[in-house]
Amino acid sequence: LRDAEHRRASRIPSQFSQEESVTMKESLKGAIQIPTVSFNPGEFNTTALAEFGEYMHRVFPTVFRTSFIRHEVVGEYSHLFTVQGSDPSLQPYMLLAHIDVVPAPDQDWEVPPFSGLERDGFIYGRGTLDNKNSVMAILQALELLLIRNYIPRRSFFIALGHDEEVSGAHGAQKISALLQARGVQLAFIVDEGSFIMDGFIPSLKKPFAMVSVSEKGSLDLMMEVNSTPGHSSAPPKETSIGILAAAVSRLEQTPMPNMFGSGLLKITLQQLATEFSFPVNVIFNNLWLFWPIVSRLMERDNISNALVRTTTAVTMFNAGIKVNVIPPVARATVNFRIHPAQTVQEVIKLAKDIVVDDRVQYHVLEAVEPLPVSPFDDRALGYQLIRQTIESVFPEINIVVPGICIAQTDSRHYTNLTTGIYRFNPVYLTPQDFSGIHGINERISVQAYEMQVKFLFEFIQNADTEQRPVSHLHEL
Numbered sequence: 001l002r003d004a005e006h007r008r009a010s011r012i013p014s015q016f017s018q019e020e021s022v023t024m025k026e027s028l029k030g031a032i033q034i035p036t037v038s039f040n041p042g043e044f045n046t047t048a049l050a051e052f053g054e055y056m057h058r059v060f061p062t063v064f065r066t067s068f069i070r071h072e073v074v075g076e077y078s079h080l081f082t083v084q085g086s087d088p089s090l091q092p093y094m095l096l097a098h099i100d101v102v103p104a105p106d107q108d109w110e111v112p113p114f115s116g117l118e119r120d121g122f123i124y125g126r127g128t129l130d131n132k133n134s135v136m137a138i139l140q141a142l143e144l145l146l147i148r149n150y151i152p153r154r155s156f157f158i159a160l161g162h163d164e165e166v167s168g169a170h171g172a173q174k175i176s177a178l179l180q181a182r183g184v185q186l187a188f189i190v191d192e193g194s195f196i197m198d199g200f201i202p203s204l205k206k207p208f209a210m211v212s213v214s215e216k217g218s219l220d221l222m223m224e225v226n227s228t229p230g231h232s233s234a235p236p237k238e239t240s241i242g243i244l245a246a247a248v249s250r251l252e253q254t255p256m257p258n259m260f261g262s263g264l265l266k267i268t269l270q271q272l273a274t275e276f277s278f279p280v281n282v283i284f285n286n287l288w289l290f291w292p293i294v295s296r297l298m299e300r301d302n303i304s305n306a307l308v309r310t311t312t313a314v315t316m317f318n319a320g321i322k323v324n325v326i327p328p329v330a331r332a333t334v335n336f337r338i339h340p341a342q343t344v345q346e347v348i349k350l351a352k353d354i355v356v357d358d359r360v361q362y363h364v365l366e367a368v369e370p371l372p373v374s375p376f377d378d379r380a381l382g383y384q385l386i387r388q389t390i391e392s393v394f395p396e397i398n399i400v401v402p403g404i405c406i407a408q409t410d411s412r413h414y415t416n417l418t419t420g421i422y423r424f425n426p427v428y429l430t431p432q433d434f435s436g437i438h439g440i441n442e443r444i445s446v447q448a449y450e451m452q453v454k455f456l457f458e459f460i461q462n463a464d465t466e467q468r469p470v471s472h473l474h475e476l
């Protein structure tokens, strides 16, 4: 008990000076200005990635000169920090983020995407939400803690991948293998993939925090139709293009089954019920009765539809060689995002059963099973630490719920190291902000970024506990 009291007394308050606040936002702007773009697997802006490594040294000097922090470059441009805690009996955890960004053509942006310009309290640029905000906030929080002479009790790792946007094979996958070879097992991981949701449910005015405890899988299925080439003046009844177009159209017109009944979403909505007024609260509290209506309603919007089923997106279509030649081959690639209650094999079978055309051949280009659901009960240390930190840093947030990440994250490469994978960015996200991720005018407010640093500053200290925090926000 004396130890606990001592720790409480020696806790470092998350208050930053005016000068520190200015420095942290300027550091983020500098990070945005380095165009660390991933174009295709194995095709990166290596000059920018190298420059980013040097930039981190420059803006976080204390992190790099602290004796109990080991820094390693993995896969040429990814970074692994090992922060040695004072108590080896506590199992380490890991914070994840990625340095690379998707391309951003200048066109349609209000400010150039790699300018890091500040306008009306927002920093604009590619990576401000996905995911240089996390890269910089993690290191910034650590830098500020170290300046205040902080020594962690619990060891932790910081893994910054350089190719998340094109698979993570050179970054996260290599870091994961390295840690496995060292015999590391982690208590939990915190990565990107969810936010404080603001305005995603029309009848819910209050924002809520969603911590994603699972993530959808994916399947890139290439469909191919071959036909005999010839003169277009005497065409066959159907060409390879026509056959394939009809096949992909059938896929688009026939959504995969609604999996609402067998998913985590029911728990998400049940836990959210108290936030709604009558009659929605009654409906969400009695999903055993109302789930058919709710699941239908969720299909209406693209984002909630993505939560209830495996989605089908025809993303590539290539065919034809000349205006007057019957095309010998047509190819289309369909990107499925697999609901956690289904498997890759089930989705392939469903797709074939929808297309029902023997002339179509199928090639699996890439397939990833959905990730298992990480524990989110009262004994789940990672989940409870995130919840506790939200409670203290964002006291206006009434509720924290478990959810599913509709995209994929680098965390999928670390399932060998832990069963506790949590995806959460401590940043408010509106549907408009969401459209900036991989879209145009991606931005973060200066205040939101400072709150993210504050969250991590608190979280790192909270993780020094040997017990799981008591949950207050939600009682089942």
Ligand SMILES: CCCCCCCCCCCCCCCCCC(=O)N[C@@H](Cc1ccccc1)C(=O)O
Pocket (backbone or CB within 6 Å): 130, 164, 165, 166, 167, 192, 193, 194, 195, 197, 200, 201, 210, 268, 303, 304, 406, 407, 408, 409, 434, 437
């Ligand atoms: C009950 C109502 C809840 C309201 C839900 C609102 C959902 C909002 C979702 C916000 C999620 C934002 C996720 C951002 C992370 C994006 C990560 C990403 O882009 N990953 C890539 C990875 C990848 C995969 C395959 C090839 C290359 C890259 C992705 O495409 O998934």
Ligand SMILES: [Zn+2]
Pocket (backbone or CB within 6 Å): 098, 130, 131, 164, 192
């Ligand atoms: Zn990302």
Ligand SMILES: [Zn+2]
Pocket (backbone or CB within 6 Å): 102, 130, 165, 438
């Ligand atoms: Zn992304």
